[in-house]
Amino acid sequence: MSTPEDKEARIVDARMRLRQRFEARQAATPALSDTAPMGTGQPNRHGMPRLPPGQHEVTNWPVLDLGQKPVVSKDVWRLELFGACAHPQVLDWSALMALPIVEDTSDFHCVTTWSRYDMRWRGVRFSDLAALAGVHDDAEHVLCHAYDHYTTNLPLVEALKDDVLIAFEVDGAPLPREHGGPARMITPQLYAWKGAKWISKIEFRVDDRPGFWEERGYSNRAHPWREDRYS
Amino acid sequence: MAAQRALRLVSSEPLEPDADGVPQVRAVLELGCGCVVTRSMAADRVQVTVQGATLVVGKFPCREHSTPS
Numbered sequence: 001m002s003t004p005e006d007k008e009a010r011i012v013d014a015r016m017r018l019r020q021r022f023e024a025r026q027a028a029t030p031a032l033s034d035t036a037p038m039g040t041g042q043p044n045r046h047g048m049p050r051l052p053p054g055q056h057e058v059t060n061w062p063v064l065d066l067g068q069k070p071v072v073s074k075d076v077w078r079l080e081l082f083g084a085c086a087h088p089q090v091l092d093w094s095a096l097m098a099l100p101i102v103e104d105t106s107d108f109h110c111v112t113t114w115s116r117y118d119m120r121w122r123g124v125r126f127s128d129l130a131a132l133a134g135v136h137d138d139a140e141h142v143l144c145h146a147y148d149h150y151t152t153n154l155p156l157v158e159a160l161k162d163d164v165l166i167a168f169e170v171d172g173a174p175l176p177r178e179h180g181g182p183a184r185m186i187t188p189q190l191y192a193w194k195g196a197k198w199i200s201k202i203e204f205r206v207d208d209r210p211g212f213w214e215e216r217g218y219s220n221r222a223h224p225w226r227e228d229r230y231s
Numbered sequence: 232m233a234a235q236r237a238l239r240l241v242s243s244e245p246l247e248p249d250a251d252g253v254p255q256v257r258a259v260l261e262l263g264c265g266c267v268v269t270r271s272m273a274a275d276r277v278q279v280t281v282q283g284a285t286l287v288v289g290k291f292p293c294r295e296h297s298t299p300s
Contacts, residue, residue, distance in 0.1 A: 056280040062288045063275065112236055112288040114278060213290075215300040217233050230299050 012133035015152065018160060021137070025157045030103040031189035036226040037132070044107060046189070052224035055115040062114060062145040063178045066212070070198050074182050079129075083143075083204040086134030096166070096183070099124045099132070106163050106188035109224045121186060123167035127160045129202060141208045144185060145201035152211035153220070154194045156204070163188045166199060191222040191229065233299045234261035234290030246271060258287060261298030266293050 002010075027033060032046050041047030051057060052089025074093040082088040102125055108116045137158070142159045145151050158164070168175050168183045175181035187194040193213055214220055219228045241259040248254050254274035261267050270291060282298045290299070 056278075056282070056284060056286050058278050058280055058286070060275070060278070062278060063273065064289060108287065112290060114280070114286060114288050213234075 010134070011128070011131045014134050015127065018127060018130060018135065022157050022160050024086075024190070026161060029038075029158060029161075029189070030221075033075060034180055034225055038227060039225055042151050045077065048225050050107070050117070051115055052109055052176055053227045054229075055113055055224070056212050057110060058114045058116055061108075061116055061179065062110070062112075064110065064112065065197060066148050066150055069178055071177065072147050072182060072198055077182050079183070079199065080201040081129060081133040081204075082201065084136040084139035084206050085130075085204045086136065088133065091129075096124055096168075099128050101166065104165065106186070108186070108188065108192055111191040111193055111218065111222070111229050115137065120171050121167045122169035123160065123165035123183070123186075124181050126164040126166065126185065126202075127162070129166065130156070130160060130204070133202075133204065135204050137207070138206050139204045141205040143203040143205055143209050144196040144199055146180075146196040147198035147200045150196055150198075152194050152196055153209055153214055154222070155208075158187065158190060158194075161189060164195075191219075191224055193218065194222050205228075232292050232294050233279060235264045235266070235293045235296065235300050237261070237289065237291060238263055239285035240277060240285050240287050241267065245274070247253050249273075260287055260291060262291055262293055264293050264296040266295055268293065 037048045038053035041050030044050050077093050079091045103122050105120050108119050143153045165186050166183050167186050184197040185195040185199050219226050219231050237260040239261040243256045243258040246255040256274045257271050260270050276289050280286050
């Protein structure tokens with residue numbers, strides 16, 4: 001039987017191996033490496049123009065979903081990690097809260113052409129969940145599932161970035177239901193549809209599989225500074 | 232039928248709030264594919280940007296066009 005110390009050591013080891021495997025490729029992704037990115041405004045923290053091309057800054061937060069807003073209390077909320085990983089498991093709310101919790105302020109870029117700046121998030125890094133699950137060495141893709149049956153896919157190299165969170169607080173308050181509460185994923189370096197609201201499952205995959213909008217003509221990559229909205 | 236973005240709000244009128252009390256509007260939109268459609272939606276889908284422009288957010292299906300825009 002493994003002790004908590006064994007588990008922590010295993011997660012640290014897995015995190016280091018993920019970092020080694022993806023560090024160079026991550027630095028080469030468009031949101032970090034484009035030398036002539038499109039957009040306007042002062043550089044963001046990664047050197048990209050603050051407002052990606054075709055976007056409009058707003059100060060409120062529009063609500064977009066598939067037409068239903070599931071009611072998921074923290075008592076019944078579960079997050080399943082499965083697929084190409086050594087330790088598939090189901091986390092409840094207390095298990096999520098037991099993981100390292102981080103705060104980060106990032107911009108939010110919706111493919112429907114609005115951007116909101118400086119959103120203060122609190123949550124758990126996706127990379128810590130990937131380390132906990134022990135993602136297989138041949139896994140390259142992620143498919144996220146949500147309580148409203150929404151799905152979205154993204155490359156593992158993007159999902160492992162430090163600002164990709166399973167977020168449960170925003171601007172100092174619990175994440176509201178209409179914005180995906182109790183927990184949603186955020187992907188600040190991609191269009192926001194890549195971050196599932198009401199997230200319920202994270203599937204690690206060797207092969208890629210398109211999600212809801214990706215099957216309907218939206219981009220598999222979703223790079224805001226390349227205005228990469230449609231496939 | 233694919234989702235389109237709204238290029239322009241042609242007109243809008245308020246409707247009764249929905250069952251959750253969320254204010255609604257009926258909006259006439261010019262979509263990215265060029266079609267003009269009428270849709271009912273939450274009033275906060277009509278946004279005013281920091282620059283003062285009106286923006287209708289969302290993905291709006293169009294029966295006439297099969298690729299998104």
